[in-house]
Amino acid sequence: MNAIMRRALTGAMALSLAAPLTACGSDQQDTGAGKDSIGLLLPESKAARYEKFDRRIISSRVASLCLECKVDYHNAEQQVDAQKRQFDGLVKKGVKVIILDPVDAAAAKSWVDSAAKKGVKVIAYDRLAEGDVAAYVSYDNEKIGRLQGQGILAALGSQAAASDVVMMNGSPTDPNAPSYKKGAHAVLDGKVRKIVYEKDIPGWSAATAKKEMGDFIDAHGAEGFDAVYSANDGMAGGIAAALKSAGIKNVPVGGQDAELPALQRLVAGTQTFTIYKEVRPEAETAAEIAFRLLRGKSIKSLTSATADNKSKSGIPAQLFKAQMVTRKNMKDTVVRDGAVRIDLLCDGLTAACKSLDLE
Numbered sequence: 001m002n003a004i005m006r007r008a009l010t011g012a013m014a015l016s017l018a019a020p021l022t023a024c025g026s027d028q029q030d031t032g033a034g035k036d037s038i039g040l041l042l043p044e045s046k047a048a049r050y051e052k053f054d055r056r057i058i059s060s061r062v063a064s065l066c067l068e069c070k071v072d073y074h075n076a077e078q079q080v081d082a083q084k085r086q087f088d089g090l091v092k093k094g095v096k097v098i099i100l101d102p103v104d105a106a107a108a109k110s111w112v113d114s115a116a117k118k119g120v121k122v123i124a125y126d127r128l129a130e131g132d133v134a135a136y137v138s139y140d141n142e143k144i145g146r147l148q149g150q151g152i153l154a155a156l157g158s159q160a161a162a163s164d165v166v167m168m169n170g171s172p173t174d175p176n177a178p179s180y181k182k183g184a185h186a187v188l189d190g191k192v193r194k195i196v197y198e199k200d201i202p203g204w205s206a207a208t209a210k211k212e213m214g215d216f217i218d219a220h221g222a223e224g225f226d227a228v229y230s231a232n233d234g235m236a237g238g239i240a241a242a243l244k245s246a247g248i249k250n251v252p253v254g255g256q257d258a259e260l261p262a263l264q265r266l267v268a269g270t271q272t273f274t275i276y277k278e279v280r281p282e283a284e285t286a287a288e289i290a291f292r293l294l295r296g297k298s299i300k301s302l303t304s305a306t307a308d309n310k311s312k313s314g315i316p317a318q319l320f321k322a323q324m325v326t327r328k329n330m331k332d333t334v335v336r337d338g339a340v341r342i343d344l345l346c347d348g349l350t351a352a353c354k355s356l357d358l359e
Helices: 003-024 048-065 080-093 109-117 141-162 176-188 206-220 233-245 260-268 279-294 331-335 350-355
Strands: 037-042 070-075 097-100 121-125 135-139 164-169 194-200 227-230 274-276 305-307 315-320 323-325
Touching (some): 037 048, 037 080, 037 279, 048 070, 048 279, 080 097, 080 109, 097 279, 121 279, 135 279, 141 176, 141 227, 141 274, 141 323, 164 176, 164 206, 176 194, 194 206, 227 233, 260 274, 260 350, 279 315, 323 331
Parallel strands (some): 037 070, 037 097, 097 121, 135 315, 164 194
Antiparallel strands (some): 274 323, 305 315
16 A cells, blocks of 8 residues: 555544544544644624735745644634634634634633633734733734824815814724724814714624715715714725715715725725725734744744733734825835735726826
């Protein structure tokens, strides 16, 4: 029997032996199954970045660092219960390092603490989970909020002090949302006439943001506001749709994430700016931290900052800097970095792209 046949037979026998154990639903930890696995739990797939960039880049980086390692990936589709089952499943398999982007940071505390007691290292990714996390990789979210506020002020120009602003904030279950809001308020408060309406949007729902914006327009009319702060691009899309439906033009709308539809709205002039958070350095850093923790190595050189959640202080962290993208600098940011293809960006927008030298 040759080596290939022996390996195939051995693998088949292992699977046949493992099947009854799975069927019995044993609660015992299978310490061998996850020995060389890194868990990756992402919160949803509505935002294009998670499936298109984060998952792919993290998996690729892990593969480049460790030939025998596997990324055990799951997406919660915005369901807390689903993410808990996924997390518990990884721990049960014996996975010792989990990269977690929580649907609900507070809800994750009990899972993270329980896993930590079993020696599982949890890397909070993009959103800072509560509990005994081992490391945190994200962007400086308060600074992102400040950038968004600055974008609104720049768009309003000399009229800012006399302008009224509507604010559509992020999901109340997302730990990043309060930081965006805090940063934006730090810039806008006292610089605009008034925040005339403010709403936290559950689940970052574009449909909810659209409805809230439409209801506000119905109640206050087109003259009731001068600009709209949107915490992300998905909601900005809903807001832009509400403005279009009401026949309102030339109202500054800001967002975040540099998603393709938002960049197309920038080209078309229906969104004023977005915030570009380059995914690659964030994802690759999380992957390398995960690999080092898996092998018991130091992560000090990869974590130049610290962060605090409500239950732990001094968490080793790496916080990257974001940048604002407008029509004027799009070519030198997202296009230059390959974050968007010009043919996709300019699909149906040929004339506008030509005017921006985006051919």
